[in-house]
Structures are given as structure tokens and as C-alpha cells.
Amino acid sequence: MAARKRVRPTNSRPKRKTQPRLSIKYVSIETLCPSSANPRRHPDKQIALIAANINRHGFNVPILIDQHGNVLSGNARMLAALSLGQTTVPTVCLDHLSDAQKRAFILAENRLSELADWDxxxxxxxxxxxxxxxxxxxxxxxxxxxxxxxxxxxxxxGDPEDDNEDIPQPEQLAITRPGQMWLLGDHRLVCGDARDPANYARVLDGNQAQMVFTDPPYNVVIGHNASPSARHREFEMASGEMSPKDFVEFLESFLSCTTAACLDGAIIFTCMDWRHDHLLKQAAEGIGLVHCPSSYKLE
Structure with a gap:
């Protein structure tokens, strides 16, 4: 087995080139070439976010290139600019680096930021x-x-659920099944699908609602998202598996049933995360409801 060749350090150091003054130059994006030595991959989500930042805040970080137009730092920004249809981008030419320095610089640019911690x-x-x-x-x-x-x-x-860890577990398994109705004094509680008009008829018993408060699933995977302790089960549906179109149809289906069970002028309070509120608005307006958003902060 051949021994690995090692480079021994010497007491003499190569003379370092004088750091030139850097200047920004706008060049045609067509003259730039992604570096084949860049080990980073850029998913579509990242490019879309960078493009959104450029579109909103401007192209504030120049692309670093060598004298041949090879991109040393800024491949993702270049791809984002292309997605926006930009034809020119700001660049800084690092023509003082040797080939080895370029390769080391590319690795350092991509790696060193990963060594930082968030406060x-x-x-x-x-x-x-x-x-x-x-x-x-x-x-x-x-x-x-x-x-x-x-x-x-x-x-x-802190997780609010940590305060509930001492609550004793029930001695028996739950017995409620879909279709069952519980009578709680003057109140009725039905276990059923909110998209089924028959369930509204059973719980309202010939009456119509003046106000509704509902908290449907947000089409977000529960998993570790509801709590880092991951003690939550996934919803049976609308738990991250639906497309935006499917989720709008899901919201429309239960909102239509809810509206039919209400008096004219009733208020339907519907909880939704801000990321999907535009889909709730689309569903509500699609069946003739007026969407009036109201935000609150959980304490």
C-alpha cells in the first residue's frame, strides 16, 4: 500500500499579493458561469426565497467572480436573478486569487457561516x-x-403542555364514536364530520346558529411542529397532504354546511394560521361570505 504523500511546512512563506481595492461592476448575467468547484446545491425553495428578497429589497450583495466570469460566490443569487428575468447583476472581480485560493475561498464561503450559532x-x-x-x-x-x-x-x-404532565390519565379508553351525540344539560355535542349537513341538523334540533367558532386543521403536518415533544397525532385529513386547490375545496365544503346552518347575518369565527389565511379568504369568498381578518397573539 503506497504511503500518502504529505506536504511538509517550511519556514519560508510565499509572498502574498497586495489586496487590490474592490469595486462593483454591473455585467451581463449571460457572461457569468457557475463554478464547477462549488459543492453547494440550491433547491428551488431557496432560490424562490432569494428571488423574493431581491424583488423586495434589491440586489444588495454582489456576485463574486474571477477574471473569466466564473462565479466564486453567489451562484444562488445568480439563479434567483435569472428567475426574475434580470439581465445585469452587480459583481466584484477577485482576479488576484490563484487557482488553489479560489477553490479554498469557495469552500470557506460555503462552510464558515455554518459554524456560527444563533442567539x-x-x-x-x-x-x-x-x-x-x-x-x-x-x-x-x-x-x-x-x-x-x-x-x-x-x-x-417553555411548552405550555409541560404544565399538564401531572394530569392523571383516564382509566378507560374513550368510547365516543362518529355519529354519537352527548347531551350536556342544554347543550349537545356531536362527534361527526363538519362537511355532513346531517350532523348540523342533529345538534341544532331545528334551530339555526347565530354565531360559530371553529378551528379547522391548517393543512400543516403536526409531527414536531405543534410541539418539540411531538406528543400530537396527525389530523385525519388536511394535515399537510393537500394541495392549495384541495385545501380550498376542503374549507369550502365545511363552510357551506356551516353557513346553511346559520341565521342570516351570523358571524362565523374561523381560526387559521397566517400562511394559509389567503386560502381561507378564497374559500369564504367563493361561497359568498365576507372575509374580515382579525389577528391575535397567544399568551
Whole structure:
């Protein structure tokens, strides 16, 4: 087995070229070439988010290239610019680097940022600030979505469910089955599908509702998203498996039944996460309802 050749360090150091002054130059995007030495892959979701940031905030970080137009840093930004139809982009030419330096620089650019840690308190504070002010863009273009923000808040402020761990478990399994109705004094509780008009008829017993409060599934995978402890089961449906079109149809189906069971002028309070509220609006307006959003913060 051949021994691996090792390069021994020497006392003499190669002379380093003088760092040139960097300048930004706008060039045609067609003259740029993605580097074959870049080990990073860029999924469509990342490119879309970068494009959204460029579209909203501008192209604020130049692409770093060599004297031949090879991209050393900024491949994702270049792809995002292409998706937006941009023809020119800002660049900085690093023509003072050797081939080995270019390769090392590419690796360092992609790796070193991964070695940093998040200050979770500061991150939480900044995200909460954006959530509480009026914006003309979605917070998720930062790369943090609703689930990330909720999990961050739980990790900092604690999981409310932890306070309930001492609640004794029931001695027997639940006996309620679909179709069963429980009489609770003057109230009726039916276990059934909210898309079935027959269930409304049973629980209302000839009356019509003046107000409805409903919290349908948000078409979000529960898993570790509702709580890091992952003690929640998935919903039977609309638990992340539906397309936007299917989810709108799902919302329309139960809202139609709910509306038919209400008096004229009744209010239907329907909970929904902000990421899917536009689909709730589409479903409501699709069956003739007026969508009036109201936001609140869970304490």
C-alpha cells in the first residue's frame, strides 16, 4: 500500500499579493458561469426565497467572480436573478486569487457561516418585531416560517403542555364514536364530520346558529411542529397532504354546511394560521361570505 504523500511546512512563506481595492461592476448575467468547484446545491425553495428578497429589497450583495466570469460566490443569487428575468447583476472581480485560493475561498464561503450559532433570544426578538409591525412583505422571506417561529417561542418561553404532565390519565379508553351525540344539560355535542349537513341538523334540533367558532386543521403536518415533544397525532385529513386547490375545496365544503346552518347575518369565527389565511379568504369568498381578518397573539 503506497504511503500518502504529505506536504511538509517550511519556514519560508510565499509572498502574498497586495489586496487590490474592490469595486462593483454591473455585467451581463449571460457572461457569468457557475463554478464547477462549488459543492453547494440550491433547491428551488431557496432560490424562490432569494428571488423574493431581491424583488423586495434589491440586489444588495454582489456576485463574486474571477477574471473569466466564473462565479466564486453567489451562484444562488445568480439563479434567483435569472428567475426574475434580470439581465445585469452587480459583481466584484477577485482576479488576484490563484487557482488553489479560489477553490479554498469557495469552500470557506460555503462552510464558515455554518459554524456560527444563533442567539435565540435576539432572533426571537427580531422575528417578533417583524410579526408585530405592518409590513408590505411576508415575514417568511427571511427563511423563517410560522412553524419555525412557533417552535422558537416554545423553546424560549417553555411548552405550555409541560404544565399538564401531572394530569392523571383516564382509566378507560374513550368510547365516543362518529355519529354519537352527548347531551350536556342544554347543550349537545356531536362527534361527526363538519362537511355532513346531517350532523348540523342533529345538534341544532331545528334551530339555526347565530354565531360559530371553529378551528379547522391548517393543512400543516403536526409531527414536531405543534410541539418539540411531538406528543400530537396527525389530523385525519388536511394535515399537510393537500394541495392549495384541495385545501380550498376542503374549507369550502365545511363552510357551506356551516353557513346553511346559520341565521342570516351570523358571524362565523374561523381560526387559521397566517400562511394559509389567503386560502381561507378564497374559500369564504367563493361561497359568498365576507372575509374580515382579525389577528391575535397567544399568551
Amino acid at each position: 435565540r433570544d435576539v432572533l426571537h426578538k427580531e422575528l417578533q418585531h417583524l410579526m408585530n409591525v405592518e409590513l408590505d412583505f411576508e415575514v417568511e422571506i427571511t427563511g423563517f416560517d410560522t412553524i419555525d417561529i412557533d417552535n422558537l417561542e416554545i423553546s424560549i418561553e
